[in-house]
Amino acid sequence: MSDKDLQKTENVAVTEKIRNVKTFIPRVDIYETKEALFLIADMPGVDEATVDVELEKNILKISGRVENGKVKDYNLVLSEYDVGDYERTFTLSDEIDRDKIRATVKQGVLRLELPKAEKVKPKKIAINAA
Amino acid sequence: MKIKNLLPEVARRVRADNDHPFYSLQKEMNGVFDNFFRGFDVAPRGFTKGLGTFSPSIDVKENDKEFIIRAELPGVEEKDIDVTVTNDLVTIRGEKKEEKEDKDKNYYYMERTYGSFCRAIPLEAEIESGKAEARFKNGILDIKIPKSQSAKAKGTKVSIETV
Numbered sequence: 135m136s137d138k139d140l141q142k143t144e145n146v147a148v149t150e151k152i153r154n155v156k157t158f159i160p161r162v163d164i165y166e167t168k169e170a171l172f173l174i175a176d177m178p179g180v181d182e183a184t185v186d187v188e189l190e191k192n193i194l195k196i197s198g199r200v201e202n203g204k205v206k207d208y209n210l211v212l213s214e215y216d217v218g219d220y221e222r223t224f225t226l227s228d229e230i231d232r233d234k235i236r237a238t239v240k241q242g243v244l245r246l247e248l249p250k251a252e253k254v255k256p257k258k259i260a261i262n263a264a
Numbered sequence: 265m266k267i268k269n270l271l272p273e274v275a276r277r278v279r280a281d282n283d284h285p286f287y288s289l290q291k292e293m294n295g296v297f298d299n300f301f302r303g304f305d306v307a308p309r310g311f312t313k314g315l316g317t318f319s320p321s322i323d324v325k326e327n328d329k330e331f332i333i334r335a336e337l338p339g340v341e342e343k344d345i346d347v348t349v350t351n352d353l354v355t356i357r358g359e360k361k362e363e364k365e366d367k368d369k370n371y372y373y374m375e376r377t378y379g380s381f382c383r384a385i386p387l388e389a390e391i392e393s394g395k396a397e398a399r400f401k402n403g404i405l406d407i408k409i410p411k412s413q414s415a416k417a418k419g420t421k422v423s424i425e426t427v
Contacts, residue, residue, distance in 0.1 A: 142321075161375035167368065176338040176376050178403035205332055208325035212385070215321035215336055242338035242403020 145221055156218030160196070160244075168256060171230065171248040177220045178242035185244055187237045189226070196244060197221040229254040317379035318360045320405075324385060330410045331387055338403035339376070345400065347407060349393040354407065357382045390414055 142158040160175040173196075177185065180198035188195045198220040226232075229251055236247045320335040335356055337345065345358040359380040390412040399406045 161377075162373050163371065163376045164373040165369040165371045167370075172369075174339075174376065176403075178336040178338040181402045205325050205334075208327045208332060210323070211326050211331075211388075212322060212324040215323060241340065241342075241400075242336075 142215060142218075144216075144218075155200075156216055157221050158216075158218050159222050160198070160220045162222065170250055173224070173244075173246040173248065175220075175222070175244045175246075176242065177244055179217070180220065180239065180242060180244070182239045185237075185239050187235075187244075187246065189232060189235065192226045192228070194224045194226050194246075195221070196223075196246070198244070317381070318377040319381045320356065320383060322356075322383060322385065324387075326389075326411075328411075330408055331389075331391065333385060333405075333407040333409070335383070335405040335407075336403065337400070337405050340403070342400050345405060347396075347398050347405075349391065349396045349409060351390055351393060352387050354385045354387065354391075354396075354409065355382065356385070356405070356407075 142161075145157045145159045160177045162173055162175045164171065164173050166172075175196060177198045179200035184201060185198040186196070188197075200217055200219060204217060226248070231249045231251045234249045238245050320337050322336075323334045325332045325334075333354060333356075337358070337360070340358055340360045344361065345356065348355045348357070357380075360378050362378040387409075391409045392412050393409070396407060396409040398408075
């Protein structure tokens with residue numbers, strides 16, 4: 135009975151890696167408010183220097199490297215997780231204002247704010263009494 | 265020539281360890297029960313995980329001098345983590361809080377989990393609880409605890425003289 139990697143799912147589909155480490159699919163929350171879409175990804179071990187967010191055409195790719203994750207010269211007594219990189223891609227619609235995407239990293243959590251384009255924001259139409 | 269000698273090297277070695285077949289059977293049965301009961305420690309954790317609460321994954325490593333405990337706590341605030349150490353037990357307690365800033369939000373994906381957690385890690389050797397150090401960086405908690413002198417002494421090496 136192994137519940138290893140319940141928090142992390144290994145990404146086996148990643149092609150041709152240069153670094154000899156496992157790659158995991160980070161768990162994400164995506165939610166929408168009136169103004170924007172928010173994407174929050176759990177990537178323990180990454181900081182602002184080792185996380186990358188790329189946007190090419192309409193593919194948004196988030197990736198992170200975990201440096202110094204391995205401890206050498208110690209015996210493993212209990213192991214519930216593996217150390218490795220993170221990678222996940224998402225498809226964006228045209229409704230996102232691409233120039234205003236903001237990303238922050240705090241305590242191993244990547245937070246992306248994807249503001250909606252003006253044209254798709256919900257508008258309330260004022261009704262005049264005639 | 266015995267049939268045993270025809271077996272590959274590995275098979276012969278195994279038989280040599282527990283020579284009597286009943287002994288090896290008993291050993292195997294003990295192992296089955298041990299693993300079964302050990303399973304109970306794990307099961308509630310896996311079960312609650314299914315219900316969407318957070319429980320950190322933990323790695324424990326040791327060398328002659330110390331233990332290193334690492335826990336993945338992404339998104340947990342430093343002030344929400346509580347580490348207590350007794351002679352042979354380390355307890356990590358805390359809460360991963362869901363952010364409440366945005367009031368009306370519609371979820372598309374909800375894969376991350378939140379909630380309070382408590383993990384108790386029994387260690388096999390006595391530790392110096394007063395000298396434990398903990399660091400928290402990028403969502404990874406690192407606890408270093410030196411083993412006590414008596415625990416270190418248990419493994420005294422006996423030198424063998426050649427006669």
